[in-house]
Amino acid sequence: MDDGLELSPELLSAWTRAIDERLGTFLRELSSSPAASHDPPSRGAQEELRKAAPEQGSSLETILDFLFREIIPPSLNTAGPGYLAYVPGGGLPSAALAEYIAAIVNRYTGVWAAAPAAVELETQAIRWLAELLGMAPGSLGVMTTGGSISNLIAVIAAREKLLGRSIERGTIYVSQEVHHSLLKAARTAGIPPENVRSIPVDDTFRMAIDPLVEQIRADRTAGFLPFFVCASAGTVNTGAMDPIDAIADVAEEEGIWLHVDGAYGGFFRLVPELAPLFRGVERADSFAVDPHKGLFLAYGTGLLLARDVEDLRGAFGGAAPYLPRMQSGSEHLDFCELTPELSRDWRGLRLWLPFKLHGVSAFRDALREKRALTLRAFETLSAEPDVDIAAPPELSLFAFRQRLPARGRDEENLHNRALLDRINARGRIYLTGTTLRGELWLRFIVLHLRTHADRVDEGVAIIQEELARARGR
Numbered sequence: 001m002d003d004g005l006e007l008s009p010e011l012l013s014a015w016t017r018a019i020d021e022r023l024g025t026f027l028r029e030l031s032s033s034p035a036a037s038h039d040p041p042s043r044g045a046q047e048e049l050r051k052a053a054p055e056q057g058s059s060l061e062t063i064l065d066f067l068f069r070e071i072i073p074p075s076l077n078t079a080g081p082g083y084l085a086y087v088p089g090g091g092l093p094s095a096a097l098a099e100y101i102a103a104i105v106n107r108y109t110g111v112w113a114a115a116p117a118a119v120e121l122e123t124q125a126i127r128w129l130a131e132l133l134g135m136a137p138g139s140l141g142v143m144t145t146g147g148s149i150s151n152l153i154a155v156i157a158a159r160e161k162l163l164g165r166s167i168e169r170g171t172i173y174v175s176q177e178v179h180h181s182l183l184k185a186a187r188t189a190g191i192p193p194e195n196v197r198s199i200p201v202d203d204t205f206r207m208a209i210d211p212l213v214e215q216i217r218a219d220r221t222a223g224f225l226p227f228f229v230c231a232s233a234g235t236v237n238t239g240a241m242d243p244i245d246a247i248a249d250v251a252e253e254e255g256i257w258l259h260v261d262g263a264y265g266g267f268f269r270l271v272p273e274l275a276p277l278f279r280g281v282e283r284a285d286s287f288a289v290d291p292h293k294g295l296f297l298a299y300g301t302g303l304l305l306a307r308d309v310e311d312l313r314g315a316f317g318g319a320a321p322y323l324p325r326m327q328s329g330s331e332h333l334d335f336c337e338l339t340p341e342l343s344r345d346w347r348g349l350r351l352w353l354p355f356k357l358h359g360v361s362a363f364r365d366a367l368r369e370k371r372a373l374t375l376r377a378f379e380t381l382s383a384e385p386d387v388d389i390a391a392p393p394e395l396s397l398f399a400f401r402q403r404l405p406a407r408g409r410d411e412e413n414l415h416n417r418a419l420l421d422r423i424n425a426r427g428r429i430y431l432t433g434t435t436l437r438g439e440l441w442l443r444f445i446v447l448h449l450r451t452h453a454d455r456v457d458e459g460v461a462i463i464q465e466e467l468a469r470a471r472g473r
């Protein structure tokens with residue numbers, strides 16, 4: 001052990017090399033590791049995890065052994081190529097290097113004056129994305145820890161701008177397929193849960209426009225204050241893209257805030273062929289995207305883009321006598337005025353560095369690849385005679401199930417649950433299910449950095465084998 005808490009440069013390099021070696025092994029073994037483990041922590045690990053805080057330190061090697069043998073393995077293999085569950089991302093190594101630099105130099109990026117160049121580097125990364133993702137010129141925003149917080153910030157900014165103190169009468173509009181984080185956001189923002197209007201979807205699970213308009217009108221007549229509508233750019237159940245442009249028409253007409261939740265699908269806007277699906281995003285007041293999904297970063301990085309950053313400052317701005325003077329206008333941003341946070345990590349570096357190292361084209365190509373692989377899987381599985389697909393994939397996700405003719409819904413649901421378990425038990429891909437209109441469906445989603453054609457083809461072959469096995473019963 002070194003003296004005290006500081007590490008000498010020599011020791012720091014030695015420890016970094018030791019960690020690198022473990023990570024190298026981890027990465028090399030990813031493709032042969034199980035796609036998911038549901039084992040609990042071992043008995044030994046559980047004992048260790050209940051021990052009191054150590055009075056004295058122990059060796060790095062002992063600690064790394066514990067982490068890599070006992071702590072990391074029992075888990076969904078969210079860094080591995082077989083992870084086709086929930087919404088994957090992967091864990092981009094170049095962004096991890098940015099985290100390392102940011103943590104060692106420890107620049108303070110809550111206020112511009114504390115590290116103006118570092119803050120402007122982060123601002124530049126945000127500006128790049130606002131432009132690349134088709135937001136209105138001049139849009140900026142703030143990096144968050146994820147989509148849930150981005151959605152919350154959007155609801156609060158809209159509330160402050162449009163409702164003022166009339167919170168109890170405010171109503172927000174989401175589709176039946178909206179991510180539950182919007183419901184949490186509304187509740188956290190003080191909007192009564194019964195004021196969240198769940199708008200029906202069409203048969204491809206996209207928000208239906210007529211019921212939206214009717215609900216807003218009815219609410220106005222009843223004395224409510226409609227102020228926020230959320231369009232989903234890729235739902236997590238079926239990957240549906242709400243008709244953003246049509247929702248923007250309604251929002252404009254009604255004078256309400258248009259938020260686009262693109263936490264899953266937003267980065268597909270980088271792929272020119274898919275840009276038409278995002279028509280209308282240039283009219284959005286805010287757009288949430290999750291770099292820890294669509295840009296493959298490790299968990300902990302979200303981004304809320306805003307057409308007018310003053311809307312965020314209106315909700316979260318505020319000076320204090322013990323802080324440096326805040327900036328005004330959108331030339332220099334104080335991030336602490338755009339979110340509830342004050343102290344924060346230098347998140348911007350983990351967007352900026354990967355873009356500088358790999359170029360935007362590398363991300364665009366990767367997203368195009370994920371989309372093409374999804375289509376390939378969709379085409380193969382939709383050719384199976386007894387497989388239903390909820391809706392053709394618009395991005396990189398579709399839901400499917402095996403039909404059992406002449407059986408009841410309950411039996412069919414149990415059957416598909418068992419099918420999901422058997423596919424996952426093979427250990428090569430990990431899928432999750434969902435419920436749509438009372439039916440259990442399996443989801444197939446390709447958005448992992450390390451998922452390529454070989455694993456998708458292997459996964460589809462496994463699904464086909466398990467479908468065939470079920471027919472033989």
Ligand SMILES: *Cc1c(COP(=O)(O)O)cnc(C)c1O
Pocket residue numbers: 087145146147148149179181232234235236261262263264265290302
């Ligand atoms: C993942 C997701 C969220 C929540 O984002 P977190 O980063 O997990 O907080 C919200 N909406 C959609 C559509 C998502 O896919």
